Amino acid sequence: MAKRQFGFDVKVFRSDNAPELKFTGLFSELGIVHQFSCVEAPEQNAIVERKHQHLLAVARALFFQSRVPARFWGDYLLTATYIINMIPSLLLDNKSPFDLLHSKCPDYSIFKTFGCLVFVSTLRSNRNKFSERALPGIFIGYSPGVKGYKVYVLQTQSIVLSRDVVFHENIFPFHSISSENAIVNPFPSVSLPQISFNDVHFPAETIVAGSNMVVPNSNDAGSTSSAPTVAASNGTCPTLANTNANIPHVADIPHVADIPHVADMNESNTVESPNPTSRIVTPQDVPLPTTQNVNQGVAVEAIPPVVRRSSRQVHKPSYLQKYHCNNVFSAPAPNVLYPIEDYLSSSKLSSSYEHFVANVSSIYEPTFYHQAAKIPAWQDAMKEELKAMEDNHTWVTVPLPEGKKAIDSKWVYRVKYKADGSLDRFKARLVAKGFTQVEGIDYTDTFSPVAKMTSFKVLLALAATKNWHLLQLDVNNAFLNGYLDEEVYMKLPQGYLPESSGSNLVCKLQKSIYGLKQASRQWFTAFSEVVLAFGFQQSYADHSLFVHGSGENMVVLLVYVDDIILAGSNMEQLSAVQSFLQQNFKLKDLGTLKYFLGFEVARNSSGISLSQRKYALNLLEDTGTLATKPADTPISASHKLNAQDGELLPDPQQYRRLVGRLLYLTHSRPDITYAVHLLSQFISSPRHPHLMAVYHLLSYIKKSPALGLFFPSDSNFQLHGFVDSDYSSCPDTRRSISGYCMYIGNSIVSWKSKKQATVSRSSCESEYRAMAAATCELVWLASLLSSFQVPVTHASLYCDNQSAIHLASNQVFHERTKHIEVDCHFIRDKIRDGFLKLFHVSSANQLADILTKALHGPLFKTFIAKMGLIDIYQPPS
Known part of the structure; x- marks a missing residue:
């Protein structure tokens, strides 16, 4: 960046001995000298160490003012860096670093108070006529390269970038969380207490209906503080002036009452008692001034201050202080449109198994x-x-x-x-x-x-x-x-x-x-x-x-x-x-x-159920999609995913991790196998549409996180399978997609979705290659069953292509088949030996169709039911 943006050549790079700062190959290639300081001698790199101290001092000031939890420490430091680069410095002759680099004054109108309450506009594509036009959030900084503000939305607990933001810079919602819980977080992987819109209590301020203006009460006035101010005149760059301005001190702004929450494990053993009297001040609570009142000088009656919550603390019993509870079947969170509790129910579980599931989901x-x-x-x-x-x-x-x-x-x-x-x-x-x-x-x-x-x-x-x-x-x-x-x-x-x-x-x-x-x-x-x-x-x-x-x-x-x-x-x-x-x-x-x-096994007299419920819920929680709107299918039937469209992801590791975790979920979810197979093709260079497809798949998993296999007890040992292919469906290589699913009686035990290794010249050839792969799986399953002392004399394979069935059943050799590899023809030997029997099945009953292409919702649901997938946690309709 120094060379490309400002024309400077980096000649010397000085750092401590941290291994993550050793770029030997890169520096050798660019001719940069890398100098190291001695061990435990930070004074040898004093400029950087002093700047670290400067950044942390500003970041701490932002924290003390906003009380935004410590898990946003990265936003603290980024905002501190942004502020330092933009404000004038006495050491730089009253110029800012931005001014020195770009030879122009920065725009100070974009400065906003960190951690204050904001309302961010919702996207038109995500709302209907009765949806909220704006959502409450917390301002957490600026994003480089984007002309907008970074906002943490309270209702969805997500971070958005938007230019359409209304600021209330005297209100700090996170003041309602104690500083201890905001600072100390011994478990970085565990989210700190979250705030929803119902949890945010506004201070006793008069909100004037029909406007964005907030009128502070009298408690906010009269507080003075001596602080440097930035003054600008005549279009010149501002300079620092030490003046005494009537700036309200942070401590004088009314604090909201504490929000009840369970304290972090082993950090605090108290639970604050709730306060039923706290409420949000709405425009309906404020009498509107009339023309007559204004003319007569009649003042609007002030709203009484919000009653504070009792500071009395209730201590946990000593035998519970070591445990952290996360109830798997709990009441839905307020203001969440699609809570995960609507898609999980314990009504079909026995009391002992429900106890087991709750324990598996609870301990940290x-x-x-x-x-x-x-x-x-x-x-x-x-x-x-x-x-x-x-x-x-x-x-x-x-x-x-x-x-x-x-x-x-x-x-x-x-x-x-x-x-x-x-x-x-x-x-x-x-x-x-x-x-x-x-x-x-x-x-x-x-x-x-x-x-x-x-x-x-x-x-x-x-x-x-x-x-x-x-x-x-x-x-x-x-x-x-x-x-x-x-x-x-x-x-x-x-x-x-x-x-x-x-x-x-x-x-x-x-x-x-x-x-x-x-x-x-x-x-x-x-x-x-x-x-x-x-x-x-x-x-x-x-x-x-x-x-x-x-x-x-x-x-x-x-x-x-x-x-x-x-x-x-x-x-x-x-x-x-x-x-x-x-x-x-x-x-x-x-x-x-x-x-x-990671597989949950439940059993009763009807059979055995197998699911990865906990694994799926952990995946949804880690990706922040527990509250997302569920999708009806794993991937859109009209998708146009390919290797060229869309912008490359700046961090492909996120995409690769998600696809890798989804691959393990396919061991009990044949319904998502095709979608995961498709998304795994773009691992090397994922693009934005591919990542959006991953999140669409996660939305589908959210609909039935406990969907899994069922092995009925009244089944038989007949080995049979379904095989299908989607001819020339890959838009990049024009190869076909093979898919098969294998059953022992009524129990599905094996399935696969895979792109064929070569281009097929006809749909008959692609089906024939898919049948060869399916025959390999049937032969192996027969050998596996013989290890269980279950003899298999023959197996049935169902295909919806008559040409491929005729090609496999007859020893034909002509111009359209002579190029097919010899190993594909071993299917004929299995038919001749009597092990394999081929049958034609209509496309409406071809279960392997779900493994070769994206289907529309109604047809997709039909195939799931026919495959024998069930969800024992499905809430009663």
Whole structure:
């Protein structure tokens, strides 16, 4: 910017030794000399340190005046920077930095009071004839490059940029929140108390109807303060003049009453009592002056001051002070048009399962060590983890050998629950930052199998039909059971004080821990040796699936890293397997399967329900779309998404993170699979229309966040599937989209939406290629079912293209098919062997259609119902 905008060449860059300021490659390329200050010698970079102090001083002043919560600290600093750059300085000969850079005076008319109440105009496209024309908000600064103001809207709890703003610079709504809660926030990932329009109480000021003017009461007058003012005359740049102006002091402006809220966990143990007498002063409360009153000099009667809320504090009971409650089924928030509570209901849940769901959604899990270190429960969890490491001889502390590099580590925190949903324990896990390991030095082989999600769903489908028991086990410190073949050093974990003393101490790892690239491989090798010695047979279709015995005594074991599922009809056999595993590993019995890898499992006599409700709600909460208007379809049927239209996103990481999280949600949501597949095509260079499509998809998820799969108990074991393709539908490559969904009886267990690898010359060819991919999946599912001792003699595949069915059923070879790859023709071998049977289905009953294209609302809902998706949390209509 210095070169492009102002013609200056940067020659020397001076900074401290912070790693984020080391741009060695860039500076070498541009020929810039990078100078570093000595450790703990900030005076060597005094100019920057002094400017930091200046910025923080102005930012603190903005805070003390506005009391806007500390989570807006970035807006504090940006506004402070903007103000410093615009106002004149005695050090610059009464000129501003803006004046010196641009050789013109800045426009001071745009200055507004930070943190004051504003009303921002709503967009015409988002309102009808009876919608509000303006929404209340808080002014939080200016946005570079945009000719407008940045406003935090209270009703929607979102930040907007607008030029149409009306300011009330004597009213500060956030004064109603105590300074302690505004300043101290030990959990950055947890939102501070939010304010809705109903929570904002205006001071006792006379609001004149029909105008934007606010007349302060007498309490605002008479306060003086000595402050520098900016004076301008004759079109010249303003200069600083030390004058005593009658400026109302911040402390003299009437403060509003405190807003009731639950204090932050472990920071305050009090809940302020509500005040039913507080209210908003509306124009209807103020008598309008008449002409007669004005002529006679009759003054309008003043409004009595707002009654303050009682300062009495109610203390939480001591046994509740460690817990933070976030009720999953609560009353809707005021002034929210589409509250999430309208789309979730517990009416269909049993009392025990409702208790489980509420617990899963309530307890806070910290993200960083400094958050957990303040909470005794998490402190004990970290001590327990470190003790387990030492007892297991995971490492020895030694000085770091010369020429070796130690990797770093971090803490991960999870809350574990019992089968009934009650709190089991707080689990702190030490994880190595394996992404810093060097191949060939710190590790060699890394591959380790994990259970496929399809295997998990097939297991649930068979358990529902065969009435199997489902048990869940967790291996404590599973990776500590694997021995390392390489020499790996790790920095001392946070909070760990070794018994030995010395300088440059590190941990020399003797056993694998979580996070190491080879840890999963070493653990799975050790686990496989144990279960195979007991007599389990490893499945060839999924190496994480083990089967023991047959008939009524059969036990199925599915392992995903350190989470284990046991299934079978004989509880004695299940107990025997569990006892054997307990002898070899430290196990935690989690009881009946209810929560596995983010999937919620609910069961009754009709079958098993599987959903990712909590995961979907977390996604909506993190993206601020809990209160958005729900959409009827995942993606508009008339969408024109392509790789060229629209502006590139300045920060593509946000888009990539959202699509990545949505990909995991597709494991239980075939209804969004096509939309996520489409959006994932633009990962490399996402544009604005793509991001808007992501938020449209989130609006659809908000409509049914708990929608998921259902495995009926009265199903059969017939393997069949539906396959379809959308010919030449990609506007960028003209390739076709394949889609299939596979069923075991009435239970959907597998589905996919994927762009074909090459361009097809006809719709028959694209359907034929899709049928080949679907046949591969059917063959694998048949092999998987045989591992469960469910023989499959044949499978049915339904297609809506007669030409493709004839091409697969007949050994034809002509000009239109001779170029198709040979591997696609193996479908003919499966038909000839009698394994595969093809059937024609009408397009109205082609369930795979939902996986190849965007459908209109009514047709989309019909296909969802036919696929067997249900929402056990759907509120009664």
